[in-house]
Amino acid sequence: MCYSVSSLTKARLDYARHRADDSALIAALEKELEELLRNEPPLGWVNGFAHPRLLVFTQKEPLMPRLFRWGLVPPWVRDREQASQLAKQTLNARSESLWEKPSFRESAKGQRCLIIVDGFFEYHHQGKTKFLHRMSRTDEEPLCLAGLYAVWGATPTGIPYHGCSIVTTQANPAMALVHNQSKSGESRMPVILDSNQQRVWLAPDADPADLQPCFRPAPVETLRYEAVQAPHSSAPSHDTPPVIQPPELWILRQEITLL
DNA sequence: CCAGACGTTGTT
DNA sequence: GTCTGG
DNA sequence: CCAGACGTTGTT
DNA sequence: GTCTGG
Numbered sequence: 001m002c003y004s005v006s007s008l009t010k011a012r013l014d015y016a017r018h019r020a021d022d023s024a025l026i027a028a029l030e031k032e033l034e035e036l037l038r039n040e041p042p043l044g045w046v047n048g049f050a051h052p053r054l055l056v057f058t059q060k061e062p063l064m065p066r067l068f069r070w071g072l073v074p075p076w077v078r079d080r081e082q083a084s085q086l087a088k089q090t091l092n093a094r095s096e097s098l099w100e101k102p103s104f105r106e107s108a109k110g111q112r113c114l115i116i117v118d119g120f121f122e123y124h125h126q127g128k129t130k131f132l133h134r135m136s137r138t139d140e141e142p143l144c145l146a147g148l149y150a151v152w153g154a155t156p157t158g159i160p161y162h163g164c165s166i167v168t169t170q171a172n173p174a175m176a177l178v179h180n181q182s183k184s185g186e187s188r189m190p191v192i193l194d195s196n197q198q199r200v201w202l203a204p205d206a207d208p209a210d211l212q213p214c215f216r217p218a219p220v221e222t223l224r225y226e227a228v229q230a231p232h233s234s235a236p237s238h239d240t241p242p243v244i245q246p247p248e249l250w251i252l253r254q255e256i257t258l259l
Numbered sequence: 260c261c262a263g264a265c266g267t268t269g270t271t
Numbered sequence: 272g273t274c275t276g277g
Numbered sequence: 278c279c280a281g282a283c284g285t286t287g288t289t
Numbered sequence: 290g291t292c293t294g295g
Contacts, residue, residue: 046278047278048277048278049276049277049278049279050278050279051278052278074265074290075290076265076290076291077265082265085265085277086265086266088266088277088278089265089266089267089277090265090266090267091266091267091277092266092267092268093266093267094266094267097266101265101266102264102265102290102291102292103265103266104265104266106290124271125271126271127271128271129271130271165266168267168268179268179269180271186268186269187268187269188267188268188269234278234279235278236278260295261294261295262293262294262295263292263293263294263295264291264292264293264294265290265291265292265293266277267277268277272283273282273283274281274282274283275280275281275282275283276279276280276281276282277278277279277280277281
């Protein structure tokens with residue numbers, strides 16, 4: 001799950017308000033953000049395998065906006081080829097196994113981050129037809145996802161690669177319906193942090209037990225679940241796919257409302 | 260010992 | 272050429 | 278994004 | 290770097 005997101009300039013800027021509480025700090029942060037995003041195209045739809053740059057706030061510098069590529073490469077990776085292979089395997093990180101996986105455990109200890117997007121995408125299947133859905137917050141705020149990051153290839157020759165990974169957890173009931181695999185198939189969603197959980201996730205001294213409560217699936221009412229026109233190309237798109245209302249999804253709509 | 264993996268999701 | 276999988 | 282598949286028969 | 294599988 002969570003292999004595509006959207007990340008627009010407005011949402012990125014909106015987020016500045018949450019990262020600070022006095023007006024001077026907010027102004028400074030907004031300035032940093034505008035600088036950082038000046039030449040950064042807005043992404044209405046982007047596939048993780050394209051490794052786009054996403055807006056993150058790190059545990060080390062919680063008030064400094066950064067752009068990290070989607071796809072974490074652990075520091076022990078030897079060569080470029082292996083790095084690009086790893087980056088494709090680390091778009092997501094299971095919250096249940098963060099502490100054991102060689103690719104994630106060092107990042108889990110000291111390189112956690114917040115990843116700011118305004119939506120993520122998932123397919124709903126009906127027979128041979130699939131309907132792309134976009135999930136966003138009902139309160140119109142950007143989504144703050146739990147993330148891990150790592151820096152790779154800090155050599156004299158090249159610029160190091162900054163990569164990140166989106167932490168996932170069990171799907172909430174609405175996501176399970178949208179992502180209708182039912183039965184033994186387990187459905188997943190990204191870990192979405194409220195403002196309290198954001199502080200916990202970035203706390204430098206947090207241990208696994210402290211972080212566990214962050215992994216609770218977001219309440220159903222936190223998100224809006226909309227069918228959208230699936231992009232024709234897998235290339236990153238400036239435009240957010242438009243919302244559609246196919247009659248085939250009337251029952252699904254009803255089921256979600258009744259939750 | 261040493262080469263090879265190191266990951267996730269969904270099987271509609 | 273087009274679809275799928277990672 | 279981009280590499281890889283794209284299929285059938287018949288069973289040491 | 291560390292673990293697993295053959």
